[in-house]
Amino acid sequence: MNGARALVRTLLSSGVEVCFTNPGTSEIHFVAALDAEPQMRAILGLFEGVVTGAADGYARMAGKPACTLLHLGPGLGNGLANLHNARRARVPIVNIVGEHATYHRSLDAPLTSDIDSIASAVSGWIRTSRDAQSVAMDGAEAVAASYGPPGQVATLILPADVMWDAPAGPADPIPRRLPARPDAARIEDVARTLRDSGEAGTLLMNGSALGEEGLALAGKVAAATGSRVLSDTFVTRMARGAGRVNPWRVPYLGEQALQLLQGTRHLVTVETKAPVSFFAYPGLPSELTPPGCTVHTLAEPAEDGVAALAALVEALDATKAVPEVASEQRPPLPTGPLTPRSIAQVIANLLPEHAIVMNEAATAGSAIPGMTATSAPHDWMDLTGGAIGQGMPAAVGAAVACPDRKVLSLQADGSGMYTVQALWTQAREELDVTTVIFSNRRYAILAMEYGRVGAGIPSAATRSLFELSRPDLDWVGLARSMGVEGARATTAEELARGLERGFRESGPYLVEAVLDG
Amino acid sequence: MNGARALVRTLLSSGVEVCFTNPGTSEIHFVAALDAEPQMRAILGLFEGVVTGAADGYARMAGKPACTLLHLGPGLGNGLANLHNARRARVPIVNIVGEHATYHRSLDAPLTSDIDSIASAVSGWIRTSRDAQSVAMDGAEAVAASYGPPGQVATLILPADVMWDAPAGPADPIPRRLPARPDAARIEDVARTLRDSGEAGTLLMNGSALGEEGLALAGKVAAATGSRVLSDTFVTRMARGAGRVNPWRVPYLGEQALQLLQGTRHLVTVETKAPVSFFAYPGLPSELTPPGCTVHTLAEPAEDGVAALAALVEALDATKAVPEVASEQRPPLPTGPLTPRSIAQVIANLLPEHAIVMNEAATAGSAIPGMTATSAPHDWMDLTGGAIGQGMPAAVGAAVACPDRKVLSLQADGSGMYTVQALWTQAREELDVTTVIFSNRRYAILAMEYGRVGAGIPSAATRSLFELSRPDLDWVGLARSMGVEGARATTAEELARGLERGFRESGPYLVEAVLDG
Numbered sequence A, B: 001m002n003g004a005r006a007l008v009r010t011l012l013s014s015g016v017e018v019c020f021t022n023p024g025t026s027e028i029h030f031v032a033a034l035d036a037e038p039q040m041r042a043i044l045g046l047f048e049g050v051v052t053g054a055a056d057g058y059a060r061m062a063g064k065p066a067c068t069l070l071h072l073g074p075g076l077g078n079g080l081a082n083l084h085n086a087r088r089a090r091v092p093i094v095n096i097v098g099e100h101a102t103y104h105r106s107l108d109a110p111l112t113s114d115i116d117s118i119a120s121a122v123s124g125w126i127r128t129s130r131d132a133q134s135v136a137m138d139g140a141e142a143v144a145a146s147y148g149p150p151g152q153v154a155t156l157i158l159p160a161d162v163m164w165d166a167p168a169g170p171a172d173p174i175p176r177r178l179p180a181r182p183d184a185a186r187i188e189d190v191a192r193t194l195r196d197s198g199e200a201g202t203l204l205m206n207g208s209a210l211g212e213e214g215l216a217l218a219g220k221v222a223a224a225t226g227s228r229v230l231s232d233t234f235v236t237r238m239a240r241g242a243g244r245v246n247p248w249r250v251p252y253l254g255e256q257a258l259q260l261l262q263g264t265r266h267l268v269t270v271e272t273k274a275p276v277s278f279f280a281y282p283g284l285p286s287e288l289t290p291p292g293c294t295v296h297t298l299a300e301p302a303e304d305g306v307a308a309l310a311a312l313v314e315a316l317d318a319t320k321a322v323p324e325v326a327s328e329q330r331p332p333l334p335t336g337p338l339t340p341r342s343i344a345q346v347i348a349n350l351l352p353e354h355a356i357v358m359n360e361a362a363t364a365g366s367a368i369p370g371m372t373a374t375s376a377p378h379d380w381m382d383l384t385g386g387a388i389g390q391g392m393p394a395a396v397g398a399a400v401a402c403p404d405r406k407v408l409s410l411q412a413d414g415s416g417m418y419t420v421q422a423l424w425t426q427a428r429e430e431l432d433v434t435t436v437i438f439s440n441r442r443y444a445i446l447a448m449e450y451g452r453v454g455a456g457i458p459s460a461a462t463r464s465l466f467e468l469s470r471p472d473l474d475w476v477g478l479a480r481s482m483g484v485e486g487a488r489a490t491t492a493e494e495l496a497r498g499l500e501r502g503f504r505e506s507g508p509y510l511v512e513a514v515l516d517g
Helices: A005-013 A025-036 A049-063 A073-087 A115-120 A132-146 A160-162 A184-196 A212-225 A252-262 A305-315 A340-350 A368-372 A391-401 A415-418 A422-428 A444-452 A473-482 A492-504 B003-013 B025-036 B048-062 B074-087 B115-120 B132-146 B160-164 B184-196 B212-225 B254-261 B306-313 B341-352 B368-372 B391-401 B413-418 B420-429 B446-450 B475-481 B490-503
Strands: A018-020 A040-045 A067-070 A092-101 A125-127 A151-159 A201-205 A229-231 A239-240 A268-270 A294-299 A353-360 A378-383 A405-414 A434-440 A486-490 A509-514 B018-021 B041-044 B065-068 B093-099 B126-128 B153-158 B201-205 B229-232 B239-240 B265-272 B294-299 B355-360 B378-382 B406-414 B433-438 B484-489 B507-513
Touching: A005 A132, A005 A160, A005 A212, A005 A378, A018 A025, A018 A125, A018 A391, A025 A067, A025 A092, A025 A160, A025 B446, A040 A391, A040 A422, A040 B446, A049 A067, A049 A073, A049 A092, A049 A378, A049 A391, A049 A422, A067 A073, A073 A115, A073 A151, A073 B074, A073 B378, A092 A115, A092 A132, A092 A160, A092 A492, A115 A125, A115 A151, A115 B115, A125 A132, A132 A151, A132 A160, A151 A160, A151 B420, A184 A201, A184 A212, A184 A268, A184 A294, A184 A305, A201 A212, A212 A229, A212 A239, A212 A305, A212 B391, A252 B041, A268 A305, A294 A305, A340 A434, A340 A492, A353 A368, A353 A391, A353 A422, A368 A378, A391 A405, A391 A415, A391 A422, A391 A434, A391 B254, A405 B446, A415 A434, A422 A434, A434 A473, A434 A492, A444 B025, A444 B265, A473 A486, A473 A509, A486 A492, A492 B484, A509 B115, B003 B025, B003 B132, B003 B160, B018 B025, B018 B048, B018 B391, B025 B041, B025 B065, B025 B093, B025 B160, B041 B420, B048 B065, B048 B093, B048 B378, B048 B391, B048 B413, B048 B420, B065 B074, B074 B093, B074 B115, B074 B294, B093 B115, B093 B132, B093 B160, B115 B153, B132 B153, B132 B160, B184 B201, B184 B212, B184 B265, B184 B306, B201 B212, B212 B229, B265 B306, B294 B306, B341 B368, B341 B433, B341 B490, B355 B368, B355 B391, B368 B378, B391 B406, B391 B413, B391 B420, B391 B433, B406 B413, B413 B433, B420 B433, B433 B475, B433 B484, B433 B490, B475 B484, B475 B507, B484 B490, B490 B507
Parallel strands: A018 A040, A018 A067, A067 A092, A092 A151, A125 A151, A201 A229, A201 A268, A268 A294, A353 A378, A353 A405, A405 A434, A434 A509, A486 A509, B018 B041, B018 B065, B065 B093, B093 B153, B126 B153, B201 B229, B201 B265, B265 B294, B355 B378, B355 B406, B406 B433, B433 B507, B484 B507
Antiparallel strands: A239 A378, B239 B378
C-alpha cells in the first residue's frame, strides 16, 4: 500500500467520505487511490472555487468535514476566497493540496510556489507530509484539527513522492476535541446581569447556538428577562421559520446596526464577538458596541454555546419559560413586476419545508430574511467572509450532504459570475438545487457605497465599473450551456412558476429574476 | 487632492495607462479618483483571474505594466493563479490590492486577512502604503520595481484611509533600471567553447532574446558554429513565422526533452536556466541536462540577452553569417474530421499577418507550433506558469495593448472554464479576439499522466474526474450568453469558415472545435 492509499483509508475511517476536487498531475496517485477505495465519493468541480465552496457548504450541513484535493499553489489560490469564507464560518475542512515531489521542489519548476504562505492566510493548521510512513497519521491529525474547536481549515500539503512511495499503512482515527463548556462564573455573571440589572440585555449569537435547540434556549432567556435575541449579520447556519425563535439580524450597514443596538447596556455574546462594521468609512465608527454598553462573553466561538445557554436558563430558573416562536404565515403570492419585495414574497410563500437556503443575494435580496421568518421551517446559510462567489458552490456541498432536502440558492448576479462553473457540478451530480439569480445587472452595492463614502456622482466611465450590462448576461443561456435547465422571470407570476417547477422536480433548475432599476 | 488621486496621477506620469479591475468598497476612493483622471483606462473583469491574466497579456505585448485593482485578500486570492503565471513570464505588473483602513484592520472584520502572506507567493516587491503623503511615491516605486529587471509583480497594498486622506500630491516618475549587459568574460567563454570545442552547442532561450532581433542574432551564431537554437517549452513571447529564425521548443514530456537534448555537450542559456521536467515521475530524472553536458550562462533572466547575443556574434566574427529563416509556406486547407493535425493545418493556413497567438490549447494543440512555424509572421505567447486559465484573460490584455492586431486565442476546454468570464470583457471592450476552443471534453493530460505514473487503468468513477462530459459544455452557448458570437465546428471546413469569419470582422468571435476521441 502506498502513501496515497493509506491516507485515503485513514480519511474514510476518520469519517471523511466526500472529496471535492480538481486534481492535476501531482495529485494523480491520490486519484488512483480513490479507485481502490470507492467508498470515498469524489466530486469534480471545474474550478477550485467551486471545490472549496462546496466543502464549506457540505461541512455546514453535514456537521463534519469533506476533504478537498487541490493542484499545487495555484489550485489553492483559486480556492482561497471560499476557504476564507469557510474560515469565517468556522467550519471543518480537510484541505489537501498536492505538491511537487520532495526532491523536485528545489528545481523551481514552473508550478513551484510557496504553498505554505498562501495556505497560512486561511488555515488554522498546516502540515507538509514528510514521507509515506507518516502521511496516514498526518491525515488523521488533519481531520481532528479541522474540528478545532472551533472548526477550521486544516491544510495538508502532500508531496507527490509521499503519495507514491510504499510501504505505508493506515492510521487510527484521532478523537476530535469537543467544545468546552463555559465556566460557571461567567454564566453566573450573565445570569446576575440579566436578572438584577433592571435593564434589558441583548444576546448576540452565531455558530452552533443558532441551531433549533440553542435558539429555543435563547428564547427562554428572552422570555424570562425581557432580553432580545440577535444574530450576527452573516450566519454560518441558522434554524429559521415557523416554530422557531427567529432572532433579528444585525444590519449590514453600520449606521443601521448602531441604531438597532442603541441603548443596549449589556451585550451577551454567544459563539461570536462584539460587532464591528464590515468596512471602515470616513468619520464613522468601526466598532458598533454603543457607548456605555458592557460586553459579556457567555461563550467564545470555541466553546459550547448551547450548553452555555442551557446553563444560563437553569441559572435564571427559566426552564419553564415559553419562548416566542414564529407561527407559520406565508405572504400571498404577489403579481406584477419583480421588485426586491415581490421576489421575497414569492420565495416566502413557496419555500418548501426543511429547505436549505444559501443566501448570497446581496442587496436585491434584502427583503428575504424578514419575509421568510414565518415561512416553513428551514435552514439558512450566509456568505460569511464577504468573499463573493460562495453561494452556488456552497449549494453544491449542502445538496451533497442532504440529498433528501431541497436547496434554494439565492444568488446575486455579480457574485454568481465568480464561480459560475458550480452549475455544471450541480448538473453532473444531479443535485436538487433551485437557483434564483438576482439579475439587476450591476454591482448595486458599489454604486451605493460610492455615494456613502462621499465620492459624489460617478461619471459614465466609472459607473460602467459597477454595471454588468453592455452586454447583459444571459443566465438561462449560461445555465443551459452547463446542463442546467432554467427560465427567465420578469414578473412575480413567472418567478413563482419557475420556483414551483424547480421545487417540484428533482435535479438542478435556475430562474433568472430580472430586476429593472 | 487625496491619496488616491495623487497615486493615479503618479501612475499615469509613470507610464501606466490601463487599470484592469474588479473593485470593492475598500477600493472605492481609487475608483472615484479614476473619474478625475480619465486618461487612465479602467477595464472591468467579472472575476479577478481575468483581471490579473489581462495584466499579464498586456505587459507581454505593451512591454510595460498595467495596474490591477483588487479587493482585499480574497480578490488577490482569486487573481493569484494568473499572477503566478505572470511571475513565471517575468513581466511587469503593478498589482494594487485594497485593504481595510489602517485602524480597522485590528478589529478583524469578516474580510480581513493576511494580504502580505498571500502576495508574497507571487510578488518580487511588496509594500503597504503608510499614509496619504507617501502613497504617490510608493506608486512611483512600484512601477519602477515592476520592471525589475527581470520584470516582476510589484504588489502595492492600499489601506482605504490612505486613499481617502488629504492632502497628498503626485510624485515624479522613477527611472526604471535597465537590464545589465553580461560581462565580457562570459561571452568570451561561450565564444571560445562554440568555436574551439569542435562540438555543436545548443542555445536555450527565453525572455527578450526571443524577439525578432535576438532570434536573428542566435541564427547567426547557429549558422557560424553549427549550433542549434532552442526555446523553453513555454515562452513569454516569441516572434515566429516566415522570415524569422524559428527555434525548436524543448518538449513538455521529460522523456522527449531528454531525447532532444541527448548528446548535447554545451548548453548555452539566454535569459533562462537549465531545463527541468515540469513534474516529477517515479524513477525518471527531474533535471533534463544530459550527463556530460556543461551549462554556460550567456545571460541571466535579469540581463540583456539581445546585447549578449550581439556581443557573442561579434566575438565569433559572425556578423555576416546568414541565419536560417523560415520561408512562408502554408499547408493547404484540409477537409474532413477535426483532428489535432487538421486543426493545426487550418490555423497555419489562415493565420493573419502580425497576429498575436495566445496558446493554452494543451494536448489537443500539440501540432500547432510546428505547423505555424512557416505561417505569416506572428507573435506567440504561452501559458508560462502551468496555472491553467490564463489564455482568454491574456488575450484580453494583448488586444488592449495592440488594438490594430488580430489576437488568436487557442484555448483548451478544461482550462478555458477556469476564467470563462473573460469572454464578457472581450465583448464589452469589443476586443478583436478570435477564440478557438479545443473541445475534447476531457482533461486529456490527466488521462495521459494517469498511465505515465504507472497507476494502471482508471475505473469509470476515476475516469469521470478527467472528463468534462455528462453534461457536455456548450461553448457557443456560453459565449453567446456573455455577448460573444460564435459557431460550432465538427469538420475542418467548418473550422476554416469560423476562423475566416473571426479574422474578417472586428470584435470577439468564438469557434468551438469539437474533437472526437
